[in-house]
Amino acid sequence: MAYIERRGNNWRVRYKLPNGKYATDPDKFSTKTAAKARAEKIESDQREGTFTDPQRHTTKVGAYVPGWFDRMRFETPNERTKRSQWRVHIEPQWGHREFRSITRAQVQEWVNGMRDQHGSRTVNAVYGTFRQIMRHAEVDDYVVRNPCRMIELPDATAEERKAATPLEVIRLASAVGPFFPLVVATAYTGCRWGEVTGARRASVRHFRGDNERRKGRRLYIHTRAEAGTLKDGKPRKGKSYRDLALPEWLAEIFDEQLAGHDSEYVFPSMRGKALRPKAFGEVWQPARDRIKPGFRFHDLRHSHETWMEADRTPEVLRNKRMGHKSGKMSQHYSHTTGDMEEDLMTDLTKRWQASLSAAGVDDWRRLWVPGGP
Template sequence: MGSVESYDTAKGRRYRVRYRTPNNRQTDKRGFRTKRDAEEFLAGVETLKATGEFVSSTHSRILVRDWAQVWLSSLVNLKPTTRSGYEYTLGKHILPRWGSHRLGDISHAQVQHWVSELSQQLAASTVRQVYHVLASMLKFAVRDRKLTRNPAEDIKLPRITKRRRGYLTHEQVAVLVEAAADWGDLLATLAYTGLRWGELAALRVKNVDLAHRRLSIVESVSEIGGTLAWGTPKSDESRVVVAPSFLVAPLKRRMTGKRGDDLVFTTLTGTPMRNNNFRHRVFNPALAKVREQDPLFPVVTPHDLRHTAASLAVSAGANVKAVQRMLGHASAAMTLDVYADLFDEDLNAVSDALDREAAAHFAGKVWPEPDLGPLH
């Protein structure tokens, strides 16, 4: 049990609390103006010790910039792009604002004000990403007993206005493929398999079974600061995607003369494909060419071809589980969340099918006026 002692200063009597931390280290806190304030502080310390929530004031004085490095080093199995994104967010948005602050000095009100300020400058999705990094870092501080609570909890975040996805029709895909000339087969592969760019760029000859039209997606590549980083697909799960038969011929042409470990899609000099270069040199010019002829043609990105694959699959009758497997989502719930709008038509189809099946039994039926009786 701790104790409360008085001592004299030039400004009058003050009180000091002596107590032991959970690891039995003697410490104190001074400067209380009244004995009651000191006793209340001591009671609070003893309660936190009893409940296991005690945090040493020494720990809460750690600077955010120092804790950021501890937090980063604790993160295992991160994709290189994810780690790079965290480092960028820390350097660009978090450390300039919070780096010199002590962990224990950050308040809920300060975090809310900061988020509100960011919302005036950045897109809602970016604000949420930045907030997530700070909140995760402070949550780790709570788990490591550097803070008793997370001041970034229960923060009001800006709402995201979702951009309408670019779903192309079969005809529109064909037009874009034609405009891309020698690279049209690559666009068709994206639009009819749902591969992410990094998965397509990392696809190797040995992982393509043309006889059965199977593509084994086991690897992905991304570009970080000009350097290519190779790893597993986004969900860390490999999957098998079935390619339409019309893609067999162009895939075979790409693979001819190559060995198993060679990449299916490469630049003209045989180097790995890079998304930004491809967009600048091939995709954007092809899209511009199409839009010159048809100004109403949707403005899309290579990633929108993945969305197109989902749309075309659903319109062909694929259920949510099949679309999930094709796209490599972690769960069918995630697929529904991302593509809920595509399955609205499914609801109409289900209703129409039920109507047809039940028509013979209910056609011409006269329903009696309901007698609600006591339910009134």
Template sequence: MGYAEKRGEYWRGRYKVDAGKYDTVKDSIGATIRFRTRREAEQAANDAESKVRAGVRRDEVSGRITFGDFVNRWYSAQDLAASTMQNYRRHIEEHLLPTFEHTAVADILPAEVTIWEKKERAAGYAESSIKTWRATLHLILADAVEEGLRDFNPASRRRGRGKRAGRSRSRGPEKAITTALGVLLIAERAALLSGRDDEFVAVVTKGFTGMRWGELVGLEAGYVRPAAIRVEWQLYELDSGELHRCPPKDDSHRTIDLPDWLDRLLAEHVARTRRKACGCHQRVYVFSGHRPPKGAVGRPGPTLVDVARRAGVSSATASAALNHPQVVHEVTRARITAAIADLGYVRGGASGELAAHWRRTNFATWLFQPAVTGWYPTKGRLKVRPVPVLGEPWPGIPVRGRNAAGRADACWLPVAPGLTPHGLRHTHRTLMEELGTPAKLADERMGHADGSVQARYTHVTPVMRARLLDGLTQLWEAAVTERRVMAPRSPVVVLDRLLTGSD
């Protein structure tokens, strides 16, 4: 048990640290604390001794533990979602430890935090990222304060500190959005780039439901229900490459109502693709990856689907022309042969096995961004370059393989510069605002929570839902009409059926 010791005009607390060894209660900088009363000194000494008995190291009791040692223990004690643990680890290892690892927790000063923040900004990091890392530092040091290792949190921001004009520094650029027609055009291009209809259905679904990326990738076939999608899970991609199946962000489980046209589009897609259970989760997902899995043997290039689209025939007819040419009409066979030459198609050039799921970077880099901007990104020695396409049939079939640019006769104009896959979520929320959707229903659909008093007194009704679905249907029908004016047909089969009105 600790005890108080009279030292002239003050008391100091003494506590046992080992057999026959005692220490004095000290503050965060290692100076002996002078207590006014004996009772205060005894209480502080007892608290310090209880920490020693609990196994806390002596340097921690005195506040001299380094930030590196403390944060290792702090991280091990967390029990959070895998995605959150991954983010904390990245923040700590890449941005906090390089500066604070060997500094005692008690010695970290507000000025040092400010200097660290300036260095991160000078290194070119986004203001929003720096704000996130500082929030992690604040959380760690707040726990250090609770444990008595510090008297205050040096990462706290003083309200109104600095120039008023400086407040706008943390404001990021406005998020790019698009229109209902933009969603349709991007979806069509993504399908042309992937060589299949899946990406058309996926992009349209994301643009007209506002689902998060992980929720779309993790959409299981069993949760596509009549006139609705049930959001129960998401697939979160960890740094290791593993896709972790976990609840949606902030536990935003919800049911998203679907307009009739989108309900049919998804139902037909599920019936057409007939996915098998993936090897990683043993579950059947609505969407799969568009490329061979990592490490699979294969050569990139145009697919048989690309050839069929170029020739204006079905994939079965194109296959028959290669395998049983005698059953295909001579004129049709000539078109298919010309398409093969134009596209540079090589039989067996690509593996038939596809990855079980999209990868965020793969999808955004090689499908979404080229569809949005009309440009491929830098790859190796290749600089950014236009997507080479053959202009017929409109909007053009992407050319792949050697000398693709030389064989192309057209390229795409941008649809919505700066748009990202997450920007489709912003787009959906904006479309709902245009339709006058009540905030309560919009938040429910997006998976957002409003804790205000007003939200508690507002409720979603069937009339609100029906009005929103009618509005989304009108937007979609208008987009299809505008697209039909541009060209009456599409190389994307599922869109071609919508344009021509065929089943």
């Protein structure tokens, strides 16, 4: 049963719920005819069993999602990732919005905005989580029609990986002040964010003895990042569990970095804790926008791989250094040698020295401002 009543200058519709209580349609009507038509539509839907409570459509996305997470059975790492996507990207944009107020055009505008700030893979992953939320909301009758339809997404497969020159790395590193060693270390080791920021003091080791292949200073990789949280143990890919040779000059940078603080981390935050992306981004993004717009921190890793390819570093060593797993059978019977790593250290040193000369300095310490940018 539904009826209409006048409220001020408008008309509203009241309808009976299955529990016997009455609810008010969220829409207001300027004419009696329009309100009466709405009441008749509600009664018709109730008789046919297709009626859904319009009040559900006024529910805010932020009120729906916590229960949605509780009902879904994600694998633990996947849940951490989705919760991080919700907290960082989705909730600030949609958490305060009613389901009925979200349009397809607004979703497309949001996706376009993310494309200006993030890589294609990140944009697609975040949108995928939001679309999943909206799809379940539609099934639960919170949405009449899912606005996540016919959305144009960036082509992640066609995304061009950007690489920096050694001189650009020098300029980026010197522009981020106390994080100079972090930028240089990432570009010249090819580590992922979670690997380099998770490195502890014990991760930097000096191997001695008869094993020529592992002799010298090395960085031991044993940390990964999951949704912004550092995890000790095996990195996310099997071959990522590795140790990396360091050129002598880079080992010196590590030594001076460690001598400058007492944190357990090699590259800590200004408070000595694990460095978080948001804190680093406050320094990195202005420097990046000024020196190499659109260049991501992860592109330092791509730069390292590009340099090795240009220097014709053997594929087996490239895969080992980057933590890549090769599907080629020949790689199962190939191993890195001391000569291979020595040649790579020589090539990286040449690039480093050339970048210092191009920057007009002969000592990298002149480019590093430990106290701040």
